[in-house]
Each structure stands twice: as structure tokens, then as C-alpha cells.
Amino acid sequence: MDSEVLDRQTAEVARRLPVGPRLAVIGSTLFWHPQSEETCILLGRSLAGLDGLVLLTGGVKGVGEAVGRSFWAACRERESAPHVFHILPRGCWMLDYGETLFAGSDMGERREILGRLAEVYVAIEGGPGTAQEASAALARSVVVIPVGRSGGHSAVLYERIPRPSFTGDLTWRILGIADVSPTQVAGAVIDVVRAYLKQLKDGI
Numbered sequence: 001m002d003s004e005v006l007d008r009q010t011a012e013v014a015r016r017l018p019v020g021p022r023l024a025v026i027g028s029t030l031f032w033h034p035q036s037e038e039t040c041i042l043l044g045r046s047l048a049g050l051d052g053l054v055l056l057t058g059g060v061k062g063v064g065e066a067v068g069r070s071f072w073a074a075c076r077e078r079e080s081a082p083h084v085f086h087i088l089p090r091g092c093w094m095l096d097y098g099e100t101l102f103a104g105s106d107m108g109e110r111r112e113i114l115g116r117l118a119e120v121y122v123a124i125e126g127g128p129g130t131a132q133e134a135s136a137a138l139a140r141s142v143v144v145i146p147v148g149r150s151g152g153h154s155a156v157l158y159e160r161i162p163r164p165s166f167t168g169d170l171t172w173r174i175l176g177i178a179d180v181s182p183t184q185v186a187g188a189v190i191d192v193v194r195a196y197l198k199q200l201k202d203g204i
Helices: 003-015 034-049 063-078 108-116 128-138 152-160 171-172 182-202
Strands: 022-027 054-055 082-088 098-104 120-124 143-147
Touching: 003 108, 022 034, 022 063, 022 128, 034 063, 034 120, 034 182, 054 063, 063 098, 063 120, 082 108, 082 182, 108 128, 120 152, 120 182, 128 143, 128 152, 143 152, 143 182, 171 182
Parallel strands: 022 054, 022 120, 054 082, 082 098, 120 143
Antiparallel strands: none
């Protein structure tokens, strides 16, 4: 599918999303690192505390589901709108939480579209599919936060992506340290997201 068609489908999905900063979580469909699932659950809960955040997932199990379900549940506990949306190819299943939106005719096209939808991406573990989504996002010069310690393509991204100027060195280093706790990792991701959102709000 050519770029213009992908752009048009991306715009169609974007029109159905609520106003607010968009964060997409990308990564493995199975957990390989022993602490990734706990990290995802903690991250989802923490993201729910960011006002107006729109969370996007690829609608599959593993990283996306763990963060998405945790985010959804935490928003409901807070009695705030749980803005979580799953992007899947046309003809796929609908998830039992959040809202499922359809775009693309297969997973490859869906990955390209998801990589064009958000301002911030968080990558945990991941293989070739994550690489495709991250590549689409990086081509737009948006923020990609790789949890390098989780391994997979996120480890590759962590070595490749320079620390964003708006976040501190220690916060960024935590993402790649093997022996930190899931709480510390989730906290570091949230610190980066908060710093970016502040920059966005300030118009820097």
C-alpha cells in the first residue's frame, strides 16, 4: 500500500479519536523478560494518572494488552474516561475493553498506520512487528521510549536512540539497567512522558 493511502487511512482513524495527547504502546505478544508483565501493569496504572491521555495499542496480547487493560481498569477506578483504543486490520476481532478501530487490510498495513498515529511510543521487548512500528514512528521524528532492559527490539532501539533533550540522564539510563525494579522502570517511563507533555504544553 502506498504512502498516500496509508496517510488517508491514518487520518480517518485519527478523526475518531478524542482530543488529547496520544501514546502508543508497542512490543512483544509474549513476555520473554521475567519482569516485563509486571512493568506493563504498573505502567498502565501510572499512565491512567495523566489527564487526557489517549492510549493506543495494536490490539494483540502481551505488552499491549497488559498495559491497555491496566490503564483501562485504573481509569475506571479513578472515574475518569478510559480513552484506550485498539488498532486492528479490517475483519479482525473486537476486544472486550476499550474501543477497537479498524485500519489496513493486514497486520503489516496496520503497523504502518499505528506508527503514524501517536506523538509518543513506548516499546517493551518486541520483534519484527515492533521494529516496523518503531521505524514508522521514528520516520516522523516523534518520541520513542524504549525499555532497553526488556530485550528484543527495544534493546536495539535503546542503543540507537539518543536521550531526548527534555529528560534527565539518570531517568533515561534506568530504562537500560538490568537490575532495577519494575516500579523504577515504569516510573522512569512516566517521567519521560510527563517531561514531553510539559514541553508540548509549553509549546517548546
